[in-house]
Amino acid sequence: MNFLVASIESLGAKVVGWFTVGYGMLAFLAKASLLLLDHTTWNRATFDVVVKQVYFTAVQILHVFLGYTLVISWLIITIILSTARDFGLTAFASEMTIRVLVLELLPFLTALFIALRSGSAINTEVALMQVNNELDALVHCKVPPMQFEFLPRLIGGVVSVVTLAGLAGLLALLMGYLTIYGVSTAGFGPYTQTIAKLFDFQIMVGLIVKCVLFGLAVTLIPVTAGLETPKKLYMVPVSVLRGMMRVFFAIVAIEVVSLALKYI
Amino acid sequence: MAAVADLPDGVARVALDLPLRANLSALDNIALIPLYQGHYGAAESTQQAQSILDQLGHADIALLRDPDMTPAQRFVTKLARAIILKRPRLVIDRPGAMLYDVPYPAFIRQLSAQAEMTGTWEIFDFSWNQALYQE
Numbered sequence: 054m055n056f057l058v059a060s061i062e063s064l065g066a067k068v069v070g071w072f073t074v075g076y077g078m079l080a081f082l083a084k085a086s087l088l089l090l091d092h093t094t095w096n097r098a099t100f101d102v103v104v105k106q107v108y109f110t111a112v113q114i115l116h117v118f119l120g121y122t123l124v125i126s127w128l129i130i131t132i133i134l135s136t137a138r139d140f141g142l143t144a145f146a147s148e149m150t151i152r153v154l155v156l157e158l159l160p161f162l163t164a165l166f167i168a169l170r171s172g173s174a175i176n177t178e179v180a181l182m183q184v185n186n187e188l189d190a191l192v193h194c195k196v197p198p199m200q201f202e203f204l205p206r207l208i209g210g211v212v213s214v215v216t217l218a219g220l221a222g223l224l225a226l227l228m229g230y231l232t233i234y235g236v237s238t239a240g241f242g243p244y245t246q247t248i249a250k251l252f253d254f255q256i257m258v259g260l261i262v263k264c265v266l267f268g269l270a271v272t273l274i275p276v277t278a279g280l281e282t283p284k285k286l287y288m289v290p291v292s293v294l295r296g297m298m299r300v301f302f303a304i305v306a307i308e309v310v311s312l313a314l315k316y317i
Numbered sequence: 318m319a320a321v322a323d324l325p326d327g328v329a330r331v332a333l334d335l336p337l338r339a340n341l342s343a344l345d346n347i348a349l350i351p352l353y354q355g356h357y358g359a360a361e362s363t364q365q366a367q368s369i370l371d372q373l374g375h376a377d378i379a380l381l382r383d384p385d386m387t388p389a390q391r392f393v394t395k396l397a398r399a400i401i402l403k404r405p406r407l408v409i410d411r412p413g414a415m416l417y418d419v420p421y422p423a424f425i426r427q428l429s430a431q432a433e434m435t436g437t438w439e440i441f442d443f444s445w446n447q448a449l450y451q452e
Contacts, residue, residue, distance in 0.1 A: 098352040101359060181339070190335040194402060196353045 074299070078277050082269070085204055099200050106209025110171045111217055118166060118217055119224065125162065126225040129154055130232045147247045150229040155222040156251075156260060156315075161308050163218040164267035167210065168300045172271040175206055176296040179279025180289045203276050210272030215264045256315075263311045270303040329399035331392070332410035337383045343370065343394040344379040350401045369397040374431045388418045396428065409440045422450045 088094045130150050137146040179202070182188050188198045226248065234240030278296030282288050337346045347366035351357045357365070370376050375393045383391060392415045399407050412421045429438055440450075 096353070096356055097358055098349075178340070185336055185339070186334050187336055187338055191338070191349075193330060193335050194350055194398065196349050201349070201353065 074277075074281075077281070078273060081203075081277050081280075082273060085199065085207055085273075088199055088204055089208075094200050094204065099205060102201060102205035103208050106205045107212050110167060110209045111213035114166075114170060115217075118163075119220070121166070122159065122162075122221040122224050123228065126154055126159070126221075126228045127232065129158065130225075130229050134232060147229060147233055147244055148251060150233070151226065151248065151251050154225040154229070156256070157308070157312070159221040159225055160214075160218040160260065160264050160267060161304065163214055163221055163264075164271055164304050164307075167214055167217070167268075168271040168297070168304065171210065171213070172275045172300050173293060173297055175210075175272060176275035176279050176293045177289065179203075179276050180282040180292040183280055183282045184284050184286055184289060186284075206276060207269065207272045211265055211268030214268035214271065215261065218264045218267075259311065259315065263307060266307045267304060270307060271300055274300045274303055327404050328406045328408050329402040329404040330408050330410055331395045331399045331412075331415075332408075333414045334410075335395070337391065337394055337398070339383045342380050342382055343386070343390070343397075346383075346394055347397045347401055350398065354402075365401065366397070369400055370394075372431060373397055373428055388416055389424065392416050392424075393428065407438045409438055411442060412440060413442065413446060420449075 133149050133153065134143075134146050137143050137149065142149075182202070188202075191198050191201065230240065230244050234244065275296045278292055278299060281295075282292040337343070338349075341349070344363060344366050347369060348359070348362040351362040351365050352359065355362070367376065367379060370379055370393070373393050373396065375390065375397075378386060378390045378393065381390060383394075386394065392412070395415070396409075409425065412425060416424060425438070425440065442450075
């Protein structure tokens, strides 16, 4: 009986914990969104930090990211093409390539890439700032942490994921064409028709919304996880662990919901 | 000492519990204030920050980040940040906790002589350290 009560209590505490975390994230997002609309937020200082964030999150890693995209795209396209040939479905190879790579895999891998590189760094930095009282010091100096530290990271994350996923998609489309048709222009007509048929308004909006949500997940979750850190140095690794687990589940959840909405 | 932390908004504090932003240089830590409060441009804010460091006689620490500073350099940066806030009162809270590498009453006296600032600096320290302040 005691075991049952303890289990129910533990489950209840976990559920309440999830709701508290979810509420905290939504409240933080609402506050950030309201600040985005406030014209005083858009001063030179915030703009400079946003530019710096986009540089560190997207531009600095561009060559590595594009190289990795090229390898993954070439590999997946080759697998799809050879499988399509085996089953006599070559006509569907380009559509399959675009669906698998551009709409699903590359945005997902981009989000994972940014999460591992920048999300973990953001989580650690915010947790250390929280533990070391640096945020309190900023507040004392009337420098709003939301405008100076957090909002630029959120914007940087969203802009980076959207642009990197877009770039990766374009690169995959080019790679797909070259692998299927070679350097000849003969396939240009059917290939662009397939692209035009696939990328209707609904799909484009869905893709952009998905990338924006990925961008928010890889920045908002680490920031809020960092802010939850108790003021004890040994809690920083725990905070990063929790934050990154939440980011992983959020990215997977966004992808699953997107797939379900598209194909079910 | 809890009373120090509860001081009103019009007080600029220099304290151990108000650290610098670790990933910013001394200059950037100070320049943040005019950038956000005065809405000055980046160049003007940096110039204001540099001029305060010059006045305090520590222009050479401008590019150092917190982990690379000595306790005295860190204190000077915090002090410059408090000065640039331009608040009516400036309180130095338990200087001994921050300035453990120099004889601090003399060091603060020297800084205050160099910095031609208006207003006074108040030092909140433990009563048993009072003897240290007697010249």
